[in-house]
Structure formats: structure tokens, C-alpha cells
Amino acid sequence: MAAIETAGLTKRYGDVTAVDALELTVEEGEVFGFLGPNGAGKSTTIDLLLDFVRPTAGSATVLGYDAQADAQAVSRRVGVLPEGFDVYPRLTGRRHVEFAIETTDADDEPDEILERVGLEPDARDRPAGEYSTGMRQRLATGIALVGDPDLLLMDEPASGLDPHGISDLQTLVREEADAGTTVFFSSHILEHVEAVCDRVGVLVDGRLVAVDTIAGLRASVGAGATMELTLDRPADRADDVVAALDDVTDVTTSGRTLECVVTDPRAKALVVTQLEDAGVTVRDLRVEDASLESLYTTLTDEQAADAAAEALEDGSGSDANPEREPEAVG
Amino acid sequence: MTSNVWAVARKEFDDAGRSRLLWALVGLLVLVAAVGYAALWYADEPVTASEALAFLGVPLQVLLPIAALVVGYMAVVGERRSGSIKLLLGLPPTRTDVVLGKLLGRLAVVGVAVGLAFVVALVLGAILFGEAPVFDWLAFGAITLLFGAVFVAVAVGVSAAVSTRGRAMALVVGCYVAIVAFWELLTAGPYYLLYGHGPPVQAAPWYLVLEQFNPVLAYTTLTNLVLENDLVPLQFQYGLESIEAAGMTPAERYPGDAPVYLQEWFASVALLIWLVVPVAIGYYRFTRADL
Numbered sequence: 001m002a003a004i005e006t007a008g009l010t011k012r013y014g015d016v017t018a019v020d021a022l023e024l025t026v027e028e029g030e031v032f033g034f035l036g037p038n039g040a041g042k043s044t045t046i047d048l049l050l051d052f053v054r055p056t057a058g059s060a061t062v063l064g065y066d067a068q069a070d071a072q073a074v075s076r077r078v079g080v081l082p083e084g085f086d087v088y089p090r091l092t093g094r095r096h097v098e099f100a101i102e103t104t105d106a107d108d109e110p111d112e113i114l115e116r117v118g119l120e121p122d123a124r125d126r127p128a129g130e131y132s133t134g135m136r137q138r139l140a141t142g143i144a145l146v147g148d149p150d151l152l153l154m155d156e157p158a159s160g161l162d163p164h165g166i167s168d169l170q171t172l173v174r175e176e177a178d179a180g181t182t183v184f185f186s187s188h189i190l191e192h193v194e195a196v197c198d199r200v201g202v203l204v205d206g207r208l209v210a211v212d213t214i215a216g217l218r219a220s221v222g223a224g225a226t227m228e229l230t231l232d233r234p235a236d237r238a239d240d241v242v243a244a245l246d247d248v249t250d251v252t253t254s255g256r257t258l259e260c261v262v263t264d265p266r267a268k269a270l271v272v273t274q275l276e277d278a279g280v281t282v283r284d285l286r287v288e289d290a291s292l293e294s295l296y297t298t299l300t301d302e303q304a305a306d307a308a309a310e311a312l313e314d315g316s317g318s319d320a321n322p323e324r325e326p327e328a329v330g
Numbered sequence: 331m332t333s334n335v336w337a338v339a340r341k342e343f344d345d346a347g348r349s350r351l352l353w354a355l356v357g358l359l360v361l362v363a364a365v366g367y368a369a370l371w372y373a374d375e376p377v378t379a380s381e382a383l384a385f386l387g388v389p390l391q392v393l394l395p396i397a398a399l400v401v402g403y404m405a406v407v408g409e410r411r412s413g414s415i416k417l418l419l420g421l422p423p424t425r426t427d428v429v430l431g432k433l434l435g436r437l438a439v440v441g442v443a444v445g446l447a448f449v450v451a452l453v454l455g456a457i458l459f460g461e462a463p464v465f466d467w468l469a470f471g472a473i474t475l476l477f478g479a480v481f482v483a484v485a486v487g488v489s490a491a492v493s494t495r496g497r498a499m500a501l502v503v504g505c506y507v508a509i510v511a512f513w514e515l516l517t518a519g520p521y522y523l524l525y526g527h528g529p530p531v532q533a534a535p536w537y538l539v540l541e542q543f544n545p546v547l548a549y550t551t552l553t554n555l556v557l558e559n560d561l562v563p564l565q566f567q568y569g570l571e572s573i574e575a576a577g578m579t580p581a582e583r584y585p586g587d588a589p590v591y592l593q594e595w596f597a598s599v600a601l602l603i604w605l606v607v608p609v610a611i612g613y614y615r616f617t618r619a620d621l
Contacts, residue, residue, distance in 0.1 A: 047620075050419070050420060051419075052416065052419060052620070052621040053620035053621060054618075054620060071424070072422060072424050075419070075420065075421060075422050075424075076422050078420075079420075080416075080417075080421075081420075082416035082417060082420055083416075084413045084416070085413045085414060085416045086412035086413040086414040086417070087414065087417070088341070088345050088414055090345050090348035091341070091344060091345055091348070095341075095344065096417075099337065099341050099421075100421055103334050103337050103421045103422045103423050104421060105422075127348070140417060143417060143420075143421070144420070146421075
């Protein structure tokens with residue numbers, strides 16, 4: 001059984017399609033990253049899974065339960081960290097967790113939960129309205145953990161956290177994953193997803209443009225690592241040695257610096273040994289892996305190119321209004 | 331319905347108990363009771379404690395609906411706007427639990443305020459007028475609670491039905507104005523258009539049914555039935571209705587024996603219907619809404 005499975009899941013608001021025929025499967029026990037720019041439809045997808053909004057078409061199951069028909073069964077087994085939530089400003093952090101324990105029919109200790117998410121003891125009995133954004137996020141994370149859920153749905157969990165908080169969050173996600181919990185983790189910040197996720201789905205304009213491991217995504221897009229070598233002599237005397245190698249492209253030189261892109265990881269060592277064999281000494285070496293950022297930009301651009309191609313095909317319609325100011329078109 | 335209704339209601343009450351709004355409301359109602367009693371005592375009129383109690387119905391007719399609407403109108407929509415509803419519905423409570431729990435929690439808030447005001451009235455009645463009419467006090471207290479509950483239910487129903495604070499406010503203000511200020515225009519107006527004259531004392535039965543369902547009139551009808559008093563409904567008058575009809579219950583205006591639904595006790599059923607219908611409409615809309 002998949003932890004999350006959607007079939008043709010679609011949500012339209014008037015003319016705007018927030019989620020477009022989404023086919024997504026998240027396996028049990030994995031940490032799945034849900035990546036996309038703000039406004040891509042990530043939160044709407046999560047809202048659909050939680051029955052906060054109802055689909056225009058298609059369906060979703062969460063832990064085998066229909067997201068709409070069995071919404072209550074879903075919410076009993078799923079821990080939710082929503083996006084854009086608020087706390088009850090007059091209730092203490094402890095009272096929030098007590099409420100979660102009571103409604104989930106769990107036997108957790110409020111202090112254990114609050115300890116796990118790092119909410120300091122002196123803050124626990126203060127009204128949550130006095131909490132900083134990071135503390136609210138920790139409290140909501142604690143509420144999500146109540147009742148040991150089988151699935152954690154976290155919508156932009158890193159927002160509002162400082163680097164320390166993000167590191168705590170990543171530790172927590174790994175702990176939960178090790179304990180067998182499936183984690184569904186949305187973010188528009190690539191490093192956060194990269195650090196914890198087994199697989200990543202990329203959502204752009206409501207459409208799933210890629211689902212793969214981070215390594216697999218890189219390979220499929222063909223983004224390699226960039227090598228920057230500092231040599232003992234002007235680099236333009238050595239570039240032909242490097243350019244001759246398979247799996248090496250885009251060789252450029254500047255003074256004693258040689259830059260190239262390696263599309264196969266094994267080619268890196270080859271670059272160095274070939275240079276040494278040619279009598280060139282490598283003084284320094286820097287390797288920069290293609291960031292998910294660039295990969296993500298590539299995917300988005302592909303999507304945009306497809307959309308532009310479609311728009312061109314439908315272009316005759318807009319010609320009816322040639323007088324329109326360019327600003328009005330956007 | 332699950333036990334989560336109670337969990338939500340208790341959370342609501344805990345939350346409200348820490349709000350200045352509740353204590354302002356309690357203070358207002360207690361003050362009204364105390365000032366009213368002191369004024370009656372100071373005027374040195376021959377007043378019994380029971381009459382003094384009924385006198386409390388005058389300011390309560392105006393203030394309690396306002397207080398109850400203020401307590402209730404943000405109940406659901408407030409959580410939708412702030413986003414705390416996502417935290418709440420991410421937990422096992424369902425939308426049904428939320429609406430019913432909110433209703434119960436806010437009813438409890440208004441109940442505490444009315445209860446404290448009535449305790450003050452009972453104590454002051456005993457001190458100033460030497461009597462503690464416990465039966466009248468309990469009966470009038472129950473009627474007043476029901477009256478307050480109607481407006482809490484209207485407000486919670488509105489709050490569940492709409493998606494913005496502005497709409498909720500516009501609708502509760504509209505309800506209050508329709509009931510208190512425009513009632514005669516809205517009922518006697520069409521009557522005038524239909525028959526060419528305003529409703530006389532013995533008006534057409536449909537008009538008397540509408541009167542029976544006016545919550546303020548239902549409140550005074552029930553109060554007068556129990557306290558044997560002459561509490562007058564405070565409503566804007568436009569002179570459309572016969573002047574003699576003012577202060578008369580629908581049963582008194584009906585020629586001959588009034589049918590069940592026009593009898594005085596039936597005003598309590600009218601209030602109960604007011605308690606249920608707005609919440610049902612709000613609930614229906616809330617369960618179908620995209621949050």
C-alpha cells in the first residue's frame with residue numbers, strides 16, 4: 001500500500017488551475033520531498049490530501065483511505081504541520097499539545113513532545129501568542145508528532161526557522177523516518193529537501209514535472225559537476241589534454257585556471273591523472289556539484305518552453321486583440 | 331458526534347476565559363444588573379424583588395443580543411482567517427466537531443456572563459427588597475439564557491457560513507438590525523401592501539406567526555408568562571401596526587382560542603427553532619467549503 005496515491009487529482013479555482021491532473025505515489029517509509037516555487041500548488045495538494053479543499057476532479061488516498069470520504073480516518077493517522085497556520089494566542093504551548101493528545105486519543109506526555117521539538121521548559125506555560133515564529137513552528141511540529149502518526153505531512157516546515165532550527169528539524173525528520181514513519185515534506189528551498197529526502201517530486205504550475213531521487217534527477221537532466229583546477233602554468237597549454245577526454249565538456253581557461261564540466265563522476269579523477277601524465281602539476285582543485293537549484297531551474301525552463309510552444313500553437317486567438325498594451329497581456 | 335465536540339468546546343471555553351472580551355461582557359451584564367437594582371431601590375418605588383427581576387429584562391433585550399453576537403461571530407471564520415483551523419482540522423476533530431464544539435463553547439461563555447449577572451440580581455434583590463424569589467429567578471434565568479443562546483447560535487451559524495470577517499460582521503449586524511430595527515417594516519410593510527392597511531390587533535394569522543417568531547417578542551412573551559409582568563418588547567416603531575397591538579402577545583391578538591403555535595408557551599419553541607436553523611445552515615455551508 002502506498003502512503004499517498006493521487007489519480008488525476010485536479011483543483012481549479014475559477015480559471016486558475018492550482019493542481020493539474022496530479023499522479024503522485026509516495027511509498028510507505030520513504031521521505032518524499034515535494035519541491036516547487038511558491039504558488040506551484042504544493043499547499044493546495046496537501047490541502048486536498050487533508051480534505052481542507054475538495055478536488056475538482058480525480059481522487060487521492062492517504063494510507064489507503066480516501067482523502068474525502070474517510071477524512072477522519074486520515075486525520076487520526078497523519079501528523080500535520082500546515083503552512084500558514086496560527087496558534088491560539090491565549091492558550092499555552094502545553095495546552096495546545098494537551099488538546100492534540102486529547103483529540104488524538106494518544107497517551108503522549110506533553111513535556112516529552114515539547115522536549116523533542118525543542119520548546120524550552122520556561123516557554124511551555126506561556127501563552128503561545130507570545131511565541132516567535134520559530135517557536136510556533138516547533139509547537140506545531142510537536143502537535144503533528146502527537147499520537148505517533150504513520151505519515152507526517154509537513155508543508156514548508158522550515159519556514160521561519162533559523163539554521164539551528166532547520167538542523168533540528170532535519171534530525172527530527174530522519175528520526176521519524178528511521179522509526180518507519182513516512183514523511184512528506186514540501187519546500188521551495190532546495191537545500192532543505194536535498195538534505196533529508198529519499199525521493200523528490202517537482203511541481204511547477206500545478207503539474208508534476210519530475211519524480212526521482214536527487215541523483216537520478218541530476219542524471220536525467222544531464223547536469224554534471226563543475227571542476228575548477230589551478231595549474232602550475234597557463235591553462236591554455238593544457239586544455240587540449242582535458243578536452244580530449246570522454247565525459248568532459250565545456251572546457252574553458254583563464255590564466256592558470258581551467259574549468260570544465262564532467263558529466264560522469266568517474267571522469268574527475270581521470271582529468272587529474274591525465275594532466276599529471278602530461279607533466280602538468282595541479283596546484284588546487286575545486287569541485288562544485290550541480291545544485292538542485294540549477295536542476296530545478298532547468299526543469300522549470302523546460303516546462304516554460306513547453307508552455308510557450310503551446311501558447312504559440314494557440315496564438316491565433318490572442319491576435320484578435322492586437323492593440324492591447326504589453327503590460328495588460330501579462 | 332464524538333467526544334471531540336467536548337474537547338473543542340473545552341478548548342474554546344479555556345481560550346475565551348483568557349480573553350478580555352468575556353470579562354468585559356461579564357462586567358457589562360453585572361453592572362447593568364447592579365445599576366438597575368440600585369436605581370429601583372433609590373427611586374423608592376414599592377417594587378417587589380420579582381418585579382425588579384422583570385425590570386432587568388429591559389436592558390437585557392438590547393444588550394444580550396449584541397453581547398452574544400459579538401461573542402459568536404468570529405468563532406469559526408476567525409480561525410479560518412488566522413489559519414488556526416488548519417491546526418485544528420489537521421487533528422482528528424471533524425468540521426462537525428468544530429461547529430458544534432464552537433457553539434457549545436461560546437454558549438458557555440454567554441452562560442457564565444448571564445449566570446453571574448443573575449447571581450448579582452438575586453443577592454441584590456434579597457438585600458434591597460428583602461426577597462429572593464428563587465422560582466421566578468430560575469425561570470427567568472432560563473428564558474434569558476435561551477434568548478442569549480439564540481443570538482450565539484445566529485452568530486456561530488453566520489461565522490461558519492462565510493469566509494471573511496467582513497461578511498460575518500455585515501451579516502450579524504444585518505440580523506440584529508432586521509430583528510430590532512426593521513422588524514415592523516419587514517413584516518407589517520408587506521402586510522400593508524397586501525391588504526391596503528397595516529396589521530390591526532386581530533391581524534391575519536400568518537402575521538401573528540411571524541410575530542411569534544420574533545426572538546425579542548418571544549422573549550418578552552415568555553417572561554411575562556412566567557413572571558406575570560408587563561415587560562414590553564423594545565422595537566423600533568414605524569406606526570404601520572395598530573397602536574393598541576403594542577405589547578400584546580400573538581395569542582392575545584388571535585380572535586378566540588389561539589392554535590398551539592400561537593400560544594404563549596410556543597414562543598419557547600420559536601426560540602429553539604432560532605437556535606437550530608442558523609447553525610444548521612452555517613454547518614451545511616462550512617462542511618462544503620474549501621478552507
